[in-house]
Amino acid sequence: MSDIVYLDSHFVPKEQAKISVFDRGFLFADAVYEVTAVIDGQLIDFNGHFQRLQRSCKELGLSLPITKELLVDVHHELIEKNNLHEGLIYLQITRGADSSRFFDFPSSSVPSTIVAFVQHSTVVNHPNAKKGISVISVEDIRWQRCDIKTVALLAACLAKHHAHQQGADDAILIKDGYITEGSSSNFFIVNRDNEIITRPLSQDILPGITRQAIIQLAQEEGLKITERRFTLDEAKKAKEAFISSATTLIWPVISIDNEDINQGAVGHLSQRLRDIYLDKALKK
Known part of the structure; x- marks a missing residue:
């Protein structure tokens, strides 16, 4: 089975997870990310990762378009849908995709891009x-x-x-x-x-x-x-x-x-x- 990816409020097979070529994360590295370990199906130090995510977004003037509660739900659903016992969950938030490649930040009406996916790996007994x-x-x-x-x-x-x-x-x-x-x-x-x-x-x-x-x-x-x-x-x-x-x-x-x-x-x-x-x- 293909891994399931979270992309902008939808859970899709990884082969279907596509973003625009105009996404600012792709064009300018205008994006932040976090990686949370999963052991025995449990998120490790998630609170700390979310607090740092908030800080990163604030430092870049990037709107955090998802609540902590919803993000926890997304992580848990990724664990369940991908049968992730041990490994990592990667989360990335970009400033979104405008219809051009201008250096200036796009208007606030441009929605952010949110991507999260799992990585099956050995954490404890590496x-x-x-x-x-x-x-x-x-x-x-x-x-x-x-x-x-x-x-x-x-x-x-x-x-x-x-x-x-x-x-x-x-x-x-x-x-x-x-x-x-x-x-x-x-x-x-x-x-x-x-x-x-x-x-x-x-x-x-x-x-x-x-x-x-x-x-x-x-x-x-x-x-x-x-x-x-x-x-x-x-x-x-x-x-x-x-x-x-x-x-x-x-x-x-x-x-x-x-x-x-x-x-x-x-x-x-x-x-x-x-x-x-x-x-x-x-x-x-």
């Missing part, structure tokens, strides 16, 4: 969560509003593609000598004093929903966590490193630029945080 991943460092060439979750992801695609060409699993981004985040994730290190360190929120990084959950969990567990900038050299000398996102939850990083972290072994603290996160997420 092999990378157990074995860890290798990353390489690349220059952060993204635009200056990385705090808004837009679909302008070409720089991230280039970073990931370059990493894969070099035989690595992913890339971490460097700006002005400091690590900002992963190509599609937030980035953490653990120093020799077991202090968990991640970059503070600013326009340079995405306010990750999983990132915030990790910070809260660490505080609840009495672990020391600090938000500050850190260099690539400090990361390479760290006791542990890991990435976080809705897609990965927490994946340990065991190599940066072909230099082993923790002698190439998955660290205890990153694995502990992942276990705690999963335990609490599934009890909500």
Whole structure:
């Protein structure tokens, strides 16, 4: 059976999900998106994702054309119609389709385009969560509003593609000598004093929903966590490193630029945080 896609108030087979060539998401990347994990048929951290969606729309002056309650219903119906036990739901909202390609925003009468679809994938028992991943460092060439979750992801695609060409699993981004985040994730290190360190929120990084959950969990567990900038050299000398996102939850990083972290072994603290996160997420 074909997957079912939500498109502008209708549920249709994915082959029938079509948008206009004049849609501003297609022409200008004038769109925002969210990705929510699904485990055991449950939405994970949906409230946080919706709040960030509201913020992204506000920052772009983009009307949010759907209520939280209706969006929850859409997600649940996608889970049911696609028999999604574990995976992801991708949501995208664009400024809609005008009949031309003008840079100015269209009039308010132009309806937004809303698309949502499922991705069947392994979230809980993904092999990378157990074995860890290798990353390489690349220059952060993204635009200056990385705090808004837009679909302008070409720089991230280039970073990931370059990493894969070099035989690595992913890339971490460097700006002005400091690590900002992963190509599609937030980035953490653990120093020799077991202090968990991640970059503070600013326009340079995405306010990750999983990132915030990790910070809260660490505080609840009495672990020391600090938000500050850190260099690539400090990361390479760290006791542990890991990435976080809705897609990965927490994946340990065991190599940066072909230099082993923790002698190439998955660290205890990153694995502990992942276990705690999963335990609490599934009890909500």
